[in-house]
Amino acid sequence: MDTRVASKKLGLKERYAAMTRGLGWETSYQPMDKVFPYDKYEGIKIHDWDKWQDPFRLTMDAYWKYQGEKEKKLYAVIEAFAQNNGQLGVADARYVNALKLFIQGVTPLEYYAHRGFAHVGRQFTGEGARVAAQMQSIDELRHYQTETHAISHYNKYFNGMHHSNHWFDRVWYLSVPKSFFEDACTGGPFEFLTAVSFSFEYVLTNLLFVPFMSGAAHNGDMSTVTFGFSAQSDESRHMTLGIECIKFLLEQDPDNVPIVQRWIDKWFWRGYRLLTLVAMMQDYMLPKRVMSWKEAWEMYAEENGGALFKDLARYGIREPAGWKQACEGKDHISHQAWNTFYNYNAAAPFHTWIPSDEEMAWLSEKYPTTFDKYYRPRLEFFREQQQAGNRFYNKTLPMLCTTCQIPMLFTEEGDASKICYRDSDYKAYKYHFCSDHCKSIFDHEPEKYVQSWLPVHQIYQGHCFPDGTDPTAEGFDPLMAVLKYYEMEVGRDNFDFEGSEDQKNFAMWKGEAPAQGEQK
Amino acid sequence: MNIDLQAREITPLRQTYAHVAKYIGGDKAASRYQEATFGAQPMVNFHYRPTWDPNHELFDAGRSKIVLSDWYVLKDPRQFYYATWTMTRARQQDAMEANFQFVEQRGMVGKMPDGVREKALTVLMPLRHAAWGANMNNASICAYGYGTAFTAPAMFHAMDNLGVAQYLTRLGLTLGDPQCLEAGKQAWLNAPEWQGLRRLVEDSFVVQDPFELFVAQNFALDGLLYPLIYGGFVDDHVALQGGTAVAMLTSFMPEWHDESARWVDAVIKAAGAGSDANRAWLRDWTGHWMDRAQAALSPIARLALGETGETVLSDAREQLQARLAKTGIAV
Amino acid sequence: MSDVFIAFQHNEESRPVIDAIVADNPNAVLTHPTGLVKINAPGSLTIRRETIEGLTGRPYDLQAIHVNLVTLSGHIDEDDDQLTLSWKH
Numbered sequence: 001m002d003t004r005v006a007s008k009k010l011g012l013k014e015r016y017a018a019m020t021r022g023l024g025w026e027t028s029y030q031p032m033d034k035v036f037p038y039d040k041y042e043g044i045k046i047h048d049w050d051k052w053q054d055p056f057r058l059t060m061d062a063y064w065k066y067q068g069e070k071e072k073k074l075y076a077v078i079e080a081f082a083q084n085n086g087q088l089g090v091a092d093a094r095y096v097n098a099l100k101l102f103i104q105g106v107t108p109l110e111y112y113a114h115r116g117f118a119h120v121g122r123q124f125t126g127e128g129a130r131v132a133a134q135m136q137s138i139d140e141l142r143h144y145q146t147e148t149h150a151i152s153h154y155n156k157y158f159n160g161m162h163h164s165n166h167w168f169d170r171v172w173y174l175s176v177p178k179s180f181f182e183d184a185c186t187g188g189p190f191e192f193l194t195a196v197s198f199s200f201e202y203v204l205t206n207l208l209f210v211p212f213m214s215g216a217a218h219n220g221d222m223s224t225v226t227f228g229f230s231a232q233s234d235e236s237r238h239m240t241l242g243i244e245c246i247k248f249l250l251e252q253d254p255d256n257v258p259i260v261q262r263w264i265d266k267w268f269w270r271g272y273r274l275l276t277l278v279a280m281m282q283d284y285m286l287p288k289r290v291m292s293w294k295e296a297w298e299m300y301a302e303e304n305g306g307a308l309f310k311d312l313a314r315y316g317i318r319e320p321a322g323w324k325q326a327c328e329g330k331d332h333i334s335h336q337a338w339n340t341f342y343n344y345n346a347a348a349p350f351h352t353w354i355p356s357d358e359e360m361a362w363l364s365e366k367y368p369t370t371f372d373k374y375y376r377p378r379l380e381f382f383r384e385q386q387q388a389g390n391r392f393y394n395k396t397l398p399m400l401c402t403t404c405q406i407p408m409l410f411t412e413e414g415d416a417s418k419i420c421y422r423d424s425d426y427k428a429y430k431y432h433f434c435s436d437h438c439k440s441i442f443d444h445e446p447e448k449y450v451q452s453w454l455p456v457h458q459i460y461q462g463h464c465f466p467d468g469t470d471p472t473a474e475g476f477d478p479l480m481a482v483l484k485y486y487e488m489e490v491g492r493d494n495f496d497f498e499g500s501e502d503q504k505n506f507a508m509w510k511g512e513a514p515a516q517g518e519q520k
Numbered sequence: 521m522n523i524d525l526q527a528r529e530i531t532p533l534r535q536t537y538a539h540v541a542k543y544i545g546g547d548k549a550a551s552r553y554q555e556a557t558f559g560a561q562p563m564v565n566f567h568y569r570p571t572w573d574p575n576h577e578l579f580d581a582g583r584s585k586i587v588l589s590d591w592y593v594l595k596d597p598r599q600f601y602y603a604t605w606t607m608t609r610a611r612q613q614d615a616m617e618a619n620f621q622f623v624e625q626r627g628m629v630g631k632m633p634d635g636v637r638e639k640a641l642t643v644l645m646p647l648r649h650a651a652w653g654a655n656m657n658n659a660s661i662c663a664y665g666y667g668t669a670f671t672a673p674a675m676f677h678a679m680d681n682l683g684v685a686q687y688l689t690r691l692g693l694t695l696g697d698p699q700c701l702e703a704g705k706q707a708w709l710n711a712p713e714w715q716g717l718r719r720l721v722e723d724s725f726v727v728q729d730p731f732e733l734f735v736a737q738n739f740a741l742d743g744l745l746y747p748l749i750y751g752g753f754v755d756d757h758v759a760l761q762g763g764t765a766v767a768m769l770t771s772f773m774p775e776w777h778d779e780s781a782r783w784v785d786a787v788i789k790a791a792g793a794g795s796d797a798n799r800a801w802l803r804d805w806t807g808h809w810m811d812r813a814q815a816a817l818s819p820i821a822r823l824a825l826g827e828t829g830e831t832v833l834s835d836a837r838e839q840l841q842a843r844l845a846k847t848g849i850a851v
Numbered sequence: 852m853s854d855v856f857i858a859f860q861h862n863e864e865s866r867p868v869i870d871a872i873v874a875d876n877p878n879a880v881l882t883h884p885t886g887l888v889k890i891n892a893p894g895s896l897t898i899r900r901e902t903i904e905g906l907t908g909r910p911y912d913l914q915a916i917h918v919n920l921v922t923l924s925g926h927i928d929e930d931d932d933q934l935t936l937s938w939k940h
Contacts, residue, residue: 010698012931018693018701019686023652025709029722038572055927058914060683061613066917068610071603085530111560111668115579118675119663122656123572131682134659138675142602145556148537152555156532163538165559179567185578186570206922217885229860229886232921240927247926304924307853311926311938453565487538501533509530 016057024127042188045253049126055240092287093506100160100350112181113140172455199267202242211282250315268320273404280337292366335375346393351497403438556601591667628765645704651685653721665730716816740809746777752832789847855925871902895937
């Protein structure tokens with residue numbers, strides 16, 4: 001059955017120790033500092049790696065056994081979904097745009113996590129921590145691959161997914177997740193663990209997974225639901241790594257506390273900003289709505305997060321610095337983000353639309369203090385314009401926040417009529433930010449953030465045209481050249497859902513009459 | 521599900537992702553391995569230099585002397601992606617579990633001659649640490665290598681090596697007790713016959729070029745270690761002396777080694793095919809590390825097999841050279 | 852005192868585990884979000900292998916919960932016989 005059969009003499013803890021930390025040794029032919037060159041430079045002090053508690057003591061035999069079972073079940077569903085044209089079980093083709101956002105913006109992050117955990121899985125001197133990180137590395141590869149496989153079937157039938165990885169490295173809004181994870185991977189091993197395992201996989205993870213997975217369940221996407229559940233049990237192991245690593249760091253030396261606090265502040269804020277895309281998806285892109293972003297935030301961030309930070313108070317850790325502002329933002333960010341994507345849909349490879357009256361009534365109910373006051377009027381105006389034949393697309397480029405790289409669409413705390421602008425001067429240049437917290441992140445590590453590959457700056461510098469483009473040529477259209485560089489199929493991947501190929505095809509496949517103002 | 525739908529034409533718009541099609545000659549039906557592997561790793565527009573290695577980008581082909589215009593040529597002939605790798609290993613784990621139960625229930629350890637049992641422990645327990653070193657090196661290859669075709673199987677290989685170390689640990693607890701593990705560790709740290717190997721392993725820990733590390737660990741060292749120990753020692757010696765249980769409880773190792781050797785050789789072959797310069801590096805690395813590995817393993821061969829140890833090791837070297845020749849690298 | 856929680860996929864395999872948790876944790880509260888069974892308990896929650904084996908009539912490896920586990924909260928303590936989630940505040 002398992003390791004208990006072979007060695008009744010040792011309990012789980014001791015057996016696991018023999019199977020992991022007992023395997024390592026203090027090197028002598030090469031100095032430890034050369035074998036493990038990166039575990040001191042962040043200033044974190046570890047006195048005794050033996051105090052590391054291995055959560056979920058999975059040895060490889062158990063790992064293979066249980067993961068193998070999960071894969072068998074998952075791929076059986078993926079196969080059945082493909083065989084039965086499961087994509088037709090989706091109630092409303094607008095839903096598929098949530099999947100486009102997922103494959104473009106989330107799946108590549110799994111890949112980064114895979115490589116990042118391989119790195120820390122080599123670099124920590126503590127063997128137990130290395131093994132946990134290595135298991136997470138292959139788990140993340142699993143997620144990249146299963147998501148790619150599950151969505152592959154959708155890719156055959158819908159646009160906006162076929163070139164996801166190419167877009168991830170180039171398209172303006174995807175630099176938000178790309179820079180987030182590269183920031184984590186390029187930090188030191190302890191920061192990486194605090195950023196990913198703790199802040200993302202523990203504090204914020206439910207805010208990523210629950211919206212997408214319950215969104216999938218409510219909108220008839222069996223394939224994604226199955227993937228989601230299957231991946232979640234890996235996530236439980238990842239969460240325990242996160243909480244264990246933070247406890248370990250805080251217990252090893254009081255000098256670690258301020259360093260860890262600063263990382264918690266930074267990564268909570270960067271994670272919160274990244275989740276703007278999820279908030280928008282949850283409130284606007286799910287035809288059958290589950291819960292609002294605001295409700296999800298209250299349950300998973302305020303309630304759960306509250307319990308967690310109460311627990312960590314005994315180490316001298318407080319709530320993240322941006323906590324209050326993030327809570328204030330729950331009434332606003334989804335609407336503000338959708339507004340931006342609606343405007344910029346010529347340059348984004350998924351569809352947008354104006355919500356139906358019924359959908360707007362739901363938004364009014366869920367956001368009683370903000371939706372009707374600030375956001376409904378805009379949407380109704382856009383709808384009027386569209387119906388008058390003026391569905392417009394913004395062709396100028398927005399200013400981006402240097403840190404989170406989101407366009408400057410966020411408003412001042414307490415005043416949603418004022419865009420929030422902050423700036424810093426650094427070595428002869430002025431840098432711009434969406435918030436005090438993004439500014440503070442920059443100010444602490446300016447040498448890092450001045451390197452950012454900001455898409456708007458890059459476009460203006462001429463770095464986002466296909467090779468061989470001549471911008472001085474007669475009739476040169478810079479936006480079209482950028483879309484060529486993006487390798488987006490103009491008219492198929494982008495623009496409004498109304499009149500899209502996705503809309504027409506889906507109606508045809510379902511045997512419905514061709515669309516005439518299709519939205520309900 | 522409406523049965524009418526099957527009669528309706530639902531024609532796909534495309535067969536696969538564009539970043540996969542690019543590597544398989546166009547938009548065709550792609551295998552799961554292809555979709556899982558091609559185009560996965562970002563290659564451009566990185567935002568920040570690693571604070572732990574500011575001389576390189578996050579993913580940087582420049583970490584290696586090997587130069588390839590397309591790193592996706594380093595395909596894995598086993599075509600493992602996560603699902604097929606785990607399911608394959610799960611089946612192998614079932615077989616190993618059955619072996620452990622069989623040995624336990626038949627009391628085979630008790631029936632083994634003491635000398636054979638002790639010799640098995642003496643030779644095999646320190647190798648837990650060699651396998652652990654291989655785990656570390658393969659994690660390194662995954663972290664710092666370039667291209668998913670090369671790096672993903674390296675992480676599988678890292679976990680496989682951990683599995684080997686853990687099977688050896690279970691073997692120790694079955695043949696002996698926790699004290700045997702400690703004795704093996706002490707031998708690894710202090711006994712003269714093991715120091716050459718330990719030095720080699722520690723030297724490998726500071727190899728910076730991920731491809732050189734791949735050659736040193738997966739080809740040169742393991743390419744000699746596995747035939748010597750699991751072929752020469754376990755199968756041809758211990759098993760014949762009443763130690764069949766040891767062969768059963770380590771049966772994963774030679775089977776896995778043979779399977780993964782196909783991957784290792786294919787990668788070397790594809791890299792060598794890239795250019796004369798690549799072949800020159802591969803020639804240097806394989807020659808250097810095979811020499812070092814053979815020297816390091818020599819006292820262990822003698823420990824395990826006495827007088828015949830050296831011959832068995834030379835045979836293993838010859839066969840490894842033959843493997844190498846088949847990849848197009850002449851030494 | 853804050854709640855700990857654990858959630859499983861709602862299927863045949865997780866049934867005895869959930870029943871065991873309910874039997875051993877009198878303050879546990881069950882809810883059923885789509886496709887899941889979520890169990891909340893104030894302060895701490897324990898899963899006992901022996902209780903599960905009593906329900907299934909067969910040996911049970913606690914690590915098998917990984918196949919159907921979805922999410923959890925709280926600090927974990929695990930050995931061959933039990934798994935406990937708890938908060939320390």
